[in-house]
Amino acid sequence: MIVMVNMMYSDTHFKGNDVVGYAAMIILFSLIFFGVKNHRDKQLGGYISFGKAFKMGSLIALVGATLYVVVWLFYYYLFVPDFIDVYTDYVLTTCAPEDIETKTAQMADFKEMYKNPLFVILITYSEVLPVGLVVALVSALLLKRKQFEKSLS
Structure with a gap:
Protein backbone atom coordinates (compact mmCIF):
# COMPACT_ATOMS: atom_id res chain seq x y z
CA MET A 1 0.00 0.00 0.00
CA ILE A 2 2.74 2.45 0.91
CA VAL A 3 4.55 1.80 -2.37
CA MET A 4 1.35 2.30 -4.36
CA VAL A 5 0.45 5.51 -2.52
CA ASN A 6 3.97 6.87 -3.06
CA MET A 7 3.76 6.03 -6.77
CA MET A 8 0.45 7.87 -7.08
CA TYR A 9 1.44 10.73 -4.80
CA SER A 10 4.73 11.48 -6.54
CA ASP A 11 3.45 11.08 -10.12
CA THR A 12 2.23 14.36 -11.63
CA HIS A 13 -0.57 12.38 -13.28
CA PHE A 14 -1.41 10.70 -9.95
CA LYS A 15 -1.20 7.29 -11.54
CA GLY A 16 -1.03 4.15 -9.55
CA ASN A 17 -1.54 0.75 -10.95
CA ASP A 18 -4.87 -0.72 -9.86
CA VAL A 19 -4.04 -4.07 -11.41
CA ILE A 27 -1.49 -12.68 -3.42
CA LEU A 28 -1.38 -11.58 0.21
CA PHE A 29 -4.89 -12.81 0.88
CA SER A 30 -3.96 -16.17 -0.64
CA LEU A 31 -2.44 -16.76 2.77
CA ILE A 32 -6.05 -17.28 3.85
CA PHE A 33 -6.15 -20.43 1.74
CA PHE A 34 -2.95 -21.77 3.25
CA GLY A 35 -4.01 -20.86 6.80
CA VAL A 36 -7.35 -22.66 6.48
CA LYS A 37 -5.74 -25.64 4.72
CA ASN A 38 -3.07 -25.93 7.41
CA HIS A 39 -5.68 -25.81 10.18
CA ARG A 40 -7.87 -28.36 8.39
CA ALA A 61 -9.23 -11.43 6.14
CA LEU A 62 -10.47 -9.16 8.92
CA VAL A 63 -7.09 -9.26 10.68
CA GLY A 64 -5.31 -8.48 7.40
CA ALA A 65 -7.72 -5.68 6.56
CA THR A 66 -7.34 -4.23 10.06
CA LEU A 67 -3.56 -4.16 9.66
CA TYR A 68 -4.04 -2.42 6.30
CA VAL A 69 -6.35 0.18 7.90
CA VAL A 70 -3.96 0.84 10.80
CA VAL A 71 -1.00 1.28 8.45
CA TRP A 72 -3.02 3.65 6.25
CA LEU A 73 -4.13 5.73 9.25
CA PHE A 74 -0.56 6.18 10.45
CA THR A 93 -7.81 18.60 -13.72
CA THR A 94 -8.82 15.36 -15.43
CA CYS A 95 -12.60 15.72 -15.51
CA ALA A 96 -14.51 17.10 -18.46
CA PRO A 97 -15.13 20.88 -18.39
CA GLU A 98 -18.90 20.38 -18.25
CA ASP A 99 -18.50 18.18 -15.13
CA THR A 104 -15.87 20.06 -7.38
CA ALA A 105 -18.91 19.68 -5.11
CA GLN A 106 -18.42 15.90 -4.87
CA MET A 107 -14.75 16.25 -3.99
CA ALA A 108 -15.50 18.96 -1.42
CA ASP A 109 -18.02 16.61 0.21
CA PHE A 110 -15.53 13.75 0.13
CA LYS A 111 -12.81 15.95 1.64
CA GLU A 112 -15.17 17.02 4.40
CA MET A 113 -16.11 13.40 5.16
CA TYR A 114 -12.43 12.40 5.12
CA LYS A 115 -11.83 14.76 8.06
CA ASN A 116 -13.69 12.24 10.21
CA PRO A 117 -11.35 9.36 11.20
CA LEU A 118 -14.32 6.97 11.39
CA PHE A 119 -15.07 7.66 7.73
CA VAL A 120 -11.40 7.13 6.86
CA ILE A 121 -11.50 3.77 8.65
CA LEU A 122 -14.74 2.69 6.93
CA ILE A 123 -13.66 3.75 3.45
CA THR A 124 -10.28 2.04 3.90
CA TYR A 125 -11.93 -1.20 5.05
CA SER A 126 -14.20 -1.01 2.01
CA GLU A 127 -11.14 -0.98 -0.27
CA VAL A 128 -9.58 -4.17 1.02
CA LEU A 129 -12.00 -6.29 3.06
CA PRO A 130 -14.25 -7.31 0.13
CA VAL A 131 -11.24 -8.78 -1.68
CA GLY A 132 -10.32 -10.75 1.45
CA LEU A 133 -13.88 -12.04 1.84
CA VAL A 134 -13.97 -13.21 -1.77
CA VAL A 135 -10.70 -15.09 -1.23
CA ALA A 136 -12.12 -16.55 2.01
CA LEU A 137 -15.24 -17.69 0.12
CA VAL A 138 -13.24 -19.32 -2.68
CA SER A 139 -10.91 -20.92 -0.14
CA ALA A 140 -13.84 -22.35 1.82
CA LEU A 141 -15.35 -23.76 -1.36
CA LEU A 142 -12.08 -25.39 -2.38
CA LEU A 143 -11.10 -26.70 1.05
CA LYS A 144 -14.38 -27.99 2.48
CA ARG A 145 -14.24 -31.68 3.12
CA LYS A 146 -16.84 -33.60 5.10
CA GLN A 147 -16.09 -36.67 7.14
CA PHE A 148 -18.48 -39.50 6.39
CA GLU A 149 -18.90 -42.11 9.07
CA LYS A 150 -18.96 -45.70 7.96
CA SER A 151 -22.05 -47.45 9.10
CA LEU A 152 -21.71 -51.01 10.25
CA SER A 153 -24.31 -53.22 8.68
Missing part, protein backbone atom coordinates in the same frame (compact mmCIF):
# COMPACT_ATOMS: atom_id res chain seq x y z
CA VAL A 20 -0.82 -4.32 -9.41
CA GLY A 21 -2.64 -3.18 -6.25
CA TYR A 22 -5.40 -5.76 -6.51
CA ALA A 23 -2.95 -8.48 -7.59
CA ALA A 24 -0.87 -7.74 -4.48
CA MET A 25 -3.99 -7.95 -2.31
CA ILE A 26 -5.00 -11.28 -3.84
CA ASP A 41 -5.02 -30.79 7.79
CA LYS A 42 -3.14 -30.46 11.08
CA GLN A 43 -5.83 -29.67 13.63
CA LEU A 44 -9.01 -31.15 12.19
CA GLY A 45 -7.80 -34.42 10.73
CA GLY A 46 -8.22 -33.29 7.13
CA TYR A 47 -11.90 -32.33 7.40
CA ILE A 48 -13.60 -28.93 7.61
CA SER A 49 -17.11 -27.70 6.81
CA PHE A 50 -17.73 -24.85 4.41
CA GLY A 51 -19.06 -22.69 7.25
CA LYS A 52 -16.10 -23.26 9.51
CA ALA A 53 -13.64 -22.70 6.65
CA PHE A 54 -15.40 -19.50 5.60
CA LYS A 55 -15.55 -18.22 9.18
CA MET A 56 -11.85 -18.88 9.68
CA GLY A 57 -10.96 -17.32 6.32
CA SER A 58 -13.11 -14.28 7.08
CA LEU A 59 -11.38 -13.78 10.41
CA ILE A 60 -7.98 -13.97 8.73
CA TYR A 75 0.76 6.81 6.96
CA TYR A 76 -2.01 9.24 6.02
CA TYR A 77 -1.99 11.31 9.20
CA LEU A 78 1.80 11.35 9.67
CA PHE A 79 3.26 11.38 6.16
CA VAL A 80 0.67 12.43 3.56
CA PRO A 81 -1.94 14.55 5.38
CA ASP A 82 -2.52 16.53 2.18
CA PHE A 83 -3.27 13.39 0.16
CA ILE A 84 -6.93 14.33 -0.33
CA ASP A 85 -5.96 17.82 -1.52
CA VAL A 86 -3.52 16.37 -4.05
CA TYR A 87 -6.07 13.78 -5.16
CA THR A 88 -8.82 16.42 -5.48
CA ASP A 89 -6.58 18.61 -7.64
CA TYR A 90 -5.84 15.64 -9.88
CA VAL A 91 -9.52 14.67 -10.22
CA LEU A 92 -10.52 18.22 -11.08
CA ILE A 100 -16.20 20.52 -13.19
CA GLU A 101 -18.95 22.05 -11.00
CA THR A 102 -20.45 18.71 -10.05
CA LYS A 103 -17.06 17.10 -9.48
Whole structure:
Protein backbone atom coordinates (compact mmCIF):
# COMPACT_ATOMS: atom_id res chain seq x y z
CA MET A 1 0.00 0.00 0.00
CA ILE A 2 2.74 2.45 0.91
CA VAL A 3 4.55 1.80 -2.37
CA MET A 4 1.35 2.30 -4.36
CA VAL A 5 0.45 5.51 -2.52
CA ASN A 6 3.97 6.87 -3.06
CA MET A 7 3.76 6.03 -6.77
CA MET A 8 0.45 7.87 -7.08
CA TYR A 9 1.44 10.73 -4.80
CA SER A 10 4.73 11.48 -6.54
CA ASP A 11 3.45 11.08 -10.12
CA THR A 12 2.23 14.36 -11.63
CA HIS A 13 -0.57 12.38 -13.28
CA PHE A 14 -1.41 10.70 -9.95
CA LYS A 15 -1.20 7.29 -11.54
CA GLY A 16 -1.03 4.15 -9.55
CA ASN A 17 -1.54 0.75 -10.95
CA ASP A 18 -4.87 -0.72 -9.86
CA VAL A 19 -4.04 -4.07 -11.41
CA VAL A 20 -0.82 -4.32 -9.41
CA GLY A 21 -2.64 -3.18 -6.25
CA TYR A 22 -5.40 -5.76 -6.51
CA ALA A 23 -2.95 -8.48 -7.59
CA ALA A 24 -0.87 -7.74 -4.48
CA MET A 25 -3.99 -7.95 -2.31
CA ILE A 26 -5.00 -11.28 -3.84
CA ILE A 27 -1.49 -12.68 -3.42
CA LEU A 28 -1.38 -11.58 0.21
CA PHE A 29 -4.89 -12.81 0.88
CA SER A 30 -3.96 -16.17 -0.64
CA LEU A 31 -2.44 -16.76 2.77
CA ILE A 32 -6.05 -17.28 3.85
CA PHE A 33 -6.15 -20.43 1.74
CA PHE A 34 -2.95 -21.77 3.25
CA GLY A 35 -4.01 -20.86 6.80
CA VAL A 36 -7.35 -22.66 6.48
CA LYS A 37 -5.74 -25.64 4.72
CA ASN A 38 -3.07 -25.93 7.41
CA HIS A 39 -5.68 -25.81 10.18
CA ARG A 40 -7.87 -28.36 8.39
CA ASP A 41 -5.02 -30.79 7.79
CA LYS A 42 -3.14 -30.46 11.08
CA GLN A 43 -5.83 -29.67 13.63
CA LEU A 44 -9.01 -31.15 12.19
CA GLY A 45 -7.80 -34.42 10.73
CA GLY A 46 -8.22 -33.29 7.13
CA TYR A 47 -11.90 -32.33 7.40
CA ILE A 48 -13.60 -28.93 7.61
CA SER A 49 -17.11 -27.70 6.81
CA PHE A 50 -17.73 -24.85 4.41
CA GLY A 51 -19.06 -22.69 7.25
CA LYS A 52 -16.10 -23.26 9.51
CA ALA A 53 -13.64 -22.70 6.65
CA PHE A 54 -15.40 -19.50 5.60
CA LYS A 55 -15.55 -18.22 9.18
CA MET A 56 -11.85 -18.88 9.68
CA GLY A 57 -10.96 -17.32 6.32
CA SER A 58 -13.11 -14.28 7.08
CA LEU A 59 -11.38 -13.78 10.41
CA ILE A 60 -7.98 -13.97 8.73
CA ALA A 61 -9.23 -11.43 6.14
CA LEU A 62 -10.47 -9.16 8.92
CA VAL A 63 -7.09 -9.26 10.68
CA GLY A 64 -5.31 -8.48 7.40
CA ALA A 65 -7.72 -5.68 6.56
CA THR A 66 -7.34 -4.23 10.06
CA LEU A 67 -3.56 -4.16 9.66
CA TYR A 68 -4.04 -2.42 6.30
CA VAL A 69 -6.35 0.18 7.90
CA VAL A 70 -3.96 0.84 10.80
CA VAL A 71 -1.00 1.28 8.45
CA TRP A 72 -3.02 3.65 6.25
CA LEU A 73 -4.13 5.73 9.25
CA PHE A 74 -0.56 6.18 10.45
CA TYR A 75 0.76 6.81 6.96
CA TYR A 76 -2.01 9.24 6.02
CA TYR A 77 -1.99 11.31 9.20
CA LEU A 78 1.80 11.35 9.67
CA PHE A 79 3.26 11.38 6.16
CA VAL A 80 0.67 12.43 3.56
CA PRO A 81 -1.94 14.55 5.38
CA ASP A 82 -2.52 16.53 2.18
CA PHE A 83 -3.27 13.39 0.16
CA ILE A 84 -6.93 14.33 -0.33
CA ASP A 85 -5.96 17.82 -1.52
CA VAL A 86 -3.52 16.37 -4.05
CA TYR A 87 -6.07 13.78 -5.16
CA THR A 88 -8.82 16.42 -5.48
CA ASP A 89 -6.58 18.61 -7.64
CA TYR A 90 -5.84 15.64 -9.88
CA VAL A 91 -9.52 14.67 -10.22
CA LEU A 92 -10.52 18.22 -11.08
CA THR A 93 -7.81 18.60 -13.72
CA THR A 94 -8.82 15.36 -15.43
CA CYS A 95 -12.60 15.72 -15.51
CA ALA A 96 -14.51 17.10 -18.46
CA PRO A 97 -15.13 20.88 -18.39
CA GLU A 98 -18.90 20.38 -18.25
CA ASP A 99 -18.50 18.18 -15.13
CA ILE A 100 -16.20 20.52 -13.19
CA GLU A 101 -18.95 22.05 -11.00
CA THR A 102 -20.45 18.71 -10.05
CA LYS A 103 -17.06 17.10 -9.48
CA THR A 104 -15.87 20.06 -7.38
CA ALA A 105 -18.91 19.68 -5.11
CA GLN A 106 -18.42 15.90 -4.87
CA MET A 107 -14.75 16.25 -3.99
CA ALA A 108 -15.50 18.96 -1.42
CA ASP A 109 -18.02 16.61 0.21
CA PHE A 110 -15.53 13.75 0.13
CA LYS A 111 -12.81 15.95 1.64
CA GLU A 112 -15.17 17.02 4.40
CA MET A 113 -16.11 13.40 5.16
CA TYR A 114 -12.43 12.40 5.12
CA LYS A 115 -11.83 14.76 8.06
CA ASN A 116 -13.69 12.24 10.21
CA PRO A 117 -11.35 9.36 11.20
CA LEU A 118 -14.32 6.97 11.39
CA PHE A 119 -15.07 7.66 7.73
CA VAL A 120 -11.40 7.13 6.86
CA ILE A 121 -11.50 3.77 8.65
CA LEU A 122 -14.74 2.69 6.93
CA ILE A 123 -13.66 3.75 3.45
CA THR A 124 -10.28 2.04 3.90
CA TYR A 125 -11.93 -1.20 5.05
CA SER A 126 -14.20 -1.01 2.01
CA GLU A 127 -11.14 -0.98 -0.27
CA VAL A 128 -9.58 -4.17 1.02
CA LEU A 129 -12.00 -6.29 3.06
CA PRO A 130 -14.25 -7.31 0.13
CA VAL A 131 -11.24 -8.78 -1.68
CA GLY A 132 -10.32 -10.75 1.45
CA LEU A 133 -13.88 -12.04 1.84
CA VAL A 134 -13.97 -13.21 -1.77
CA VAL A 135 -10.70 -15.09 -1.23
CA ALA A 136 -12.12 -16.55 2.01
CA LEU A 137 -15.24 -17.69 0.12
CA VAL A 138 -13.24 -19.32 -2.68
CA SER A 139 -10.91 -20.92 -0.14
CA ALA A 140 -13.84 -22.35 1.82
CA LEU A 141 -15.35 -23.76 -1.36
CA LEU A 142 -12.08 -25.39 -2.38
CA LEU A 143 -11.10 -26.70 1.05
CA LYS A 144 -14.38 -27.99 2.48
CA ARG A 145 -14.24 -31.68 3.12
CA LYS A 146 -16.84 -33.60 5.10
CA GLN A 147 -16.09 -36.67 7.14
CA PHE A 148 -18.48 -39.50 6.39
CA GLU A 149 -18.90 -42.11 9.07
CA LYS A 150 -18.96 -45.70 7.96
CA SER A 151 -22.05 -47.45 9.10
CA LEU A 152 -21.71 -51.01 10.25
CA SER A 153 -24.31 -53.22 8.68
